[in-house]
Amino acid sequence: xxxxxxxxxxxxxxxxxxxxxxxxxxxxxxxxxxxxxxxxxxxxxxxxxxxxxxxxxxxxxxxxxxxxxxxxxxxxxxxxxxxxxxxxxxxxxxxxxxxxxxxxxxxxxxxxxxxxx
Numbered sequence: 001x002x003x004x005x006x007x008x009x010x011x012x013x014x015x016x017x018x019x020x021x022x023x024x025x026x027x028x029x030x031x032x033x034x035x036x037x038x039x040x041x042x043x044x045x046x047x048x049x050x051x052x053x054x055x056x057x058x059x060x061x062x063x064x065x066x067x068x069x070x071x072x073x074x075x076x077x078x079x080x081x082x083x084x085x086x087x088x089x090x091x092x093x094x095x096x097x098x099x100x101x102x103x104x105x106x107x108x109x110x111x112x113x114x115x116x117x
Contacts, residue, residue: 011096020044029093039078053078071102075109089116
């Protein structure tokens with residue numbers, strides 16, 4: 001591992017000490033790769049993923065848009081799925097990434113979709 005990924009790993013561990021999801025208030029975690037973005041709702045008590053969504057889904061890849069716009073669509077889509085499952089409130093986990101750009105777009109899309117955090 002290089003220094004950048006080591007630094008992000010340390011930040012992730014520091015965040016995870018404070019942020020934890022339950023079945024009532026799950027953790028909305030974000031993973032950002034160079035091309036795509038992934039979002040999951042996780043219940044840390046049972047260690048299960050409640051639902052997940054990514055920019056690789058057919059309805060998002062069909063649209064020709066910048067990565068930031070696709071990230072916002074992912075946030076809105078995961079919020080829609082969460083509300084269908086009866087989840088209104090979540091805890092946001094930025095996974096060591098800076099709250100900026102695509103990570104911020106996912107959070108804003110989830111808020112616009114109706115999630116509260």
